[in-house]
Amino acid sequence: MDALDRYLPAPDLPAVPLVRALRDGVPGLLREPVPDAALRAGLGVDALLESDATIPLSPLVALLLNAEALRVDPRTVAGPFLAPFSRLAFGRKADVFELLEGADPDLVELLDARLPEPLKRTASGLLRFLGGALLELAALGGYSEWAVFDPASRRLRDRPVGWRISGYTPAAEGRPEFRGYYQGRTEVTG
Amino acid sequence: MSRDVIVVGAGGGGPVVAKELAARGLDVLLLEAGARHADPRREWTHLENDANNPLTGFLRVGPADRSKPAWLREEPQNSYLLQASGVGGTTLHYYGNSPRAYRGVFQGYEGPDKGAYDSAHAFPFTYDELVPYYRWVEATLPVQTAAMGVKETVFLSGAERLGLPVQTTKDTTRWSYRPQENAILQPGGTAGRTGDPERLRYPRATGCTFCGYCLQGCMEPAGAPRNQAAKRSTDNSYVPMALTAPAWSPHGKAVTLLADSYAVKVHTARRDGGLVATGVTWRNGASGDRHREDAEVVVLAGGTTETPRLWLNSGLPDPNGWVGRGYTDHFLDGVTGLFDHDTGSSRGPSSAARCDFPGYGALENIGLPPAMQAFSMSLSDSGIRGRYRNGRGLTGPWDGRTGRLGGPELKEVLAHGIDRLLNVLILTGDDVEPHNRATLSALPPDEHGAVPKVVFRSRRRTRRTLAAREFLARRATELLRRAGATRVYRFDWAPLLLHVHSSMRMGLSADDSVLDADAASRWVGRLYVADNSALANSLGGPNPTLTTQALATRTAERIFVRHFGGDPWVGDETPVPSTDHRVTDAL
Numbered sequence A: 001m002d003a004l005d006r007y008l009p010a011p012d013l014p015a016v017p018l019v020r021a022l023r024d025g026v027p028g029l030l031r032e033p034v035p036d037a038a039l040r041a042g043l044g045v046d047a048l049l050e051s052d053a054t055i056p057l058s059p060l061v062a063l064l065l066n067a068e069a070l071r072v073d074p075r076t077v078a079g080p081f082l083a084p085f086s087r088l089a090f091g092r093k094a095d096v097f098e099l100l101e102g103a104d105p106d107l108v109e110l111l112d113a114r115l116p117e118p119l120k121r122t123a124s125g126l127l128r129f130l131g132g133a134l135l136e137l138a139a140l141g142g143y144s145e146w147a148v149f150d151p152a153s154r155r156l157r158d159r160p161v162g163w164r165i166s167g168y169t170p171a172a173e174g175r176p177e178f179r180g181y182y183q184g185r186t187e188v189t190g
Numbered sequence B: 001m002s003r004d005v006i007v008v009g010a011g012g013g014g015p016v017v018a019k020e021l022a023a024r025g026l027d028v029l030l031l032e033a034g035a036r037h038a039d040p041r042r043e044w045t046h047l048e049n050d051a052n053n054p055l056t057g058f059l060r061v062g063p064a065d066r067s068k069p070a071w072l073r074e075e076p077q078n079s080y081l082l083q084a085s086g087v088g089g090t091t092l093h094y095y096g097n098s099p100r101a102y103r104g105v106f107q108g109y110e111g112p113d114k115g116a117y118d119s120a121h122a123f124p125f126t127y128d129e130l131v132p133y134y135r136w137v138e139a140t141l142p143v144q145t146a147a148m149g150v151k152e153t154v155f156l157s158g159a160e161r162l163g164l165p166v167q168t169t170k171d172t173t174r175w176s177y178r179p180q181e182n183a184i185l186q187p188g189g190t191a192g193r194t195g196d197p198e199r200l201r202y203p204r205a206t207g208c209t210f211c212g213y214c215l216q217g218c219m220e221p222a223g224a225p226r227n228q229a230a231k232r233s234t235d236n237s238y239v240p241m242a243l244t245a246p247a248w249s250p251h252g253k254a255v256t257l258l259a260d261s262y263a264v265k266v267h268t269a270r271r272d273g274g275l276v277a278t279g280v281t282w283r284n285g286a287s288g289d290r291h292r293e294d295a296e297v298v299v300l301a302g303g304t305t306e307t308p309r310l311w312l313n314s315g316l317p318d319p320n321g322w323v324g325r326g327y328t329d330h331f332l333d334g335v336t337g338l339f340d341h342d343t344g345s346s347r348g349p350s351s352a353a354r355c356d357f358p359g360y361g362a363l364e365n366i367g368l369p370p371a372m373q374a375f376s377m378s379l380s381d382s383g384i385r386g387r388y389r390n391g392r393g394l395t396g397p398w399d400g401r402t403g404r405l406g407g408p409e410l411k412e413v414l415a416h417g418i419d420r421l422l423n424v425l426i427l428t429g430d431d432v433e434p435h436n437r438a439t440l441s442a443l444p445p446d447e448h449g450a451v452p453k454v455v456f457r458s459r460r461r462t463r464r465t466l467a468a469r470e471f472l473a474r475r476a477t478e479l480l481r482r483a484g485a486t487r488v489y490r491f492d493w494a495p496l497l498l499h500v501h502s503s504m505r506m507g508l509s510a511d512d513s514v515l516d517a518d519a520a521s522r523w524v525g526r527l528y529v530a531d532n533s534a535l536a537n538s539l540g541g542p543n544p545t546l547t548t549q550a551l552a553t554r555t556a557e558r559i560f561v562r563h564f565g566g567d568p569w570v571g572d573e574t575p576v577p578s579t580d581h582r583v584t585d586a587l
Helices: A012-029 A036-043 A045-050 A057-072 A090-101 A105-114 A123-142 A161-166 B014-023 B048-052 B127-140 B150-160 B238-243 B306-313 B370-378 B407-415 B463-482 B545-564 B581-586
Strands: B002-008 B028-031 B176-179 B256-258 B261-271 B274-284 B290-300 B333-338 B353-357 B361-366 B421-428 B437-440 B452-455 B487-490 B527-529
Touching: A012 A036, A012 A045, A012 A057, A012 A105, A036 A045, A036 A057, A045 A057, A057 A090, A057 A105, A057 A123, A090 A123, A105 A123, A123 B048, A123 B370, A161 B370, A161 B407, B002 B014, B002 B274, B014 B028, B014 B238, B014 B545, B028 B238, B028 B261, B048 B370, B127 B545, B150 B176, B150 B353, B150 B361, B150 B421, B150 B463, B238 B256, B238 B581, B261 B290, B261 B306, B290 B306, B290 B545, B306 B437, B306 B452, B333 B370, B333 B463, B353 B463, B361 B463, B370 B407, B370 B421, B421 B463, B463 B487, B527 B545
Parallel strands: B002 B028, B002 B290, B028 B256, B290 B527
Antiparallel strands: B176 B353, B261 B274, B274 B290, B333 B421, B333 B487, B353 B361, B361 B421, B437 B452
């Protein structure tokens, strides 16, 4: 997460207008009205804008997911768990990604209107990229050793859950896997 | 300071030029933006997140200091740009697959399937012209016929039942299947015959140990000198040769290699009425200091995305607008079969068998550890299977519609067993199209200038490209079923940009190419390109590194003859293999 947050070199330029656009524009995109105070709390935008620090990438991504979660189901503005996206079941979460990858034309219009030049017309690309990357990188991280890796010793504290699920056996230096050469041929020429 | 030659980038192509010219006695400076990777046994692990995390992994694209952020590249679409910085570049994570290109993508091809190739963007010389350079590189790396593991026996059993002939030559002239020709040393001694690490130390074990970690950088067998490591990524082959040139070449002069040194500007001057390259400025990643050196010749080899960026950030001319354009990517796709028996998918060198379909592209098996397996099944332009289709969701002989596996389905498929599945990678012979390109991003610049932006209009490719990919997806599915797969998934990958080419292409016409037939810039004298971006097209589908290395050898020879008064050597001399004991001793 830390690496992600320091990834964009100067995040204020795209981030602040995006956050303001979502704060001001999302209520108009919902199927049912949601009280303004509840919506701002649900999205957590005020805390982001009140801070003097630059807005990191990870809360910006969370904000987009939560805005789309409210588009999918306005009732997720409150409830158990911490944020609207986390209050959706798997199928409805998939609906959020359908909107992102679409890319959601209403949200694109909203964001592009608020982005300054030369970033106007970049919102649809951003949403499409995020729609793919969030799922791919979540899969990569989730099935890797990340959660049980000790950076100090560069060793694993436990067997990664992705290895357990997939029945994976790591190799130390190699494996007794050699099965010869196809048709006994060890070289070709010409 | 003035050098004979400055080479920008120590990936698949740059070290080839550096080594060849160092062998001729030229003073060569080789700049690499990323890490030196001088001691893999201390710096690397076999762990996937530690290696391949795009933000923090040791094979990410970023500065040598892993605590510093990775470099941002903008992709305004669902795509995944899989770059790697550091000495070795993307050969650090490549699979060593070293097929030659198809004849049909070269000038003068008159075969009956001529219309099946992107002949409008053919190479500006014949295939036969390149063959001596292929031979030179194949002997240098060296390239060898791949040994089989269990997954190859499964793949090849399916290929046999497609009714294709087996190919027993380096040249590909017809539809066929075969074990790969890989830049991987064949197993010797205990390698491939035991999993006991105590028995797998060099020289008791030589060559490939079948560890299954090609994607995490090769440092096997343990205890091997750097130039004896199994996979012949350039950090294990051409770079050791470049650094030890006096030991194995009678006139050799050791290359100066500077890692963590990001080239930010190519300098030019007007001479005799024309513009010529005169030198390079780079930025040291640790200190932030900028340095400049001049040279008689500058060679760009930062990669298909980075070379256009450096060109444009340097303000170099682009009169026909083709700098960065014509970016090709093999429009890769993944097809995976589930089996009821062991397939050994996660074991052994990552890809050691293939099928070639000249006129369409190629198929090859790819074995993956679990995280990259999960990644490969999550990459799609067809939405989440069973949930949404994103306007696609293709149907065919595979089971269900195309799409990524999400959440519960991904878990169910992986729980079937990482070694009870088999992946087939689809390598499409995709056409050069001007709207697919690398350009500069409007996002804030970094310390190296405006950042690159890679634009792909993937759904608007040519009819031929789209048809070739569908043809190959059907052949891949058929191969898997004939090998015994009980279920077959096709993912319809979003562009996975790892076989990338032709963004600074050489070409027959000055209207749609940046380089002439010698890989020299059409508009700036003494400036050459020697990475995948110099390729005229996507080769018709075969993996690009060998062809880039053959072309880089030819380019080095052209530079030596044209600018340093030397004679050509390829065809007249015998190449020294990178495993030569003189290289080992000098390291």
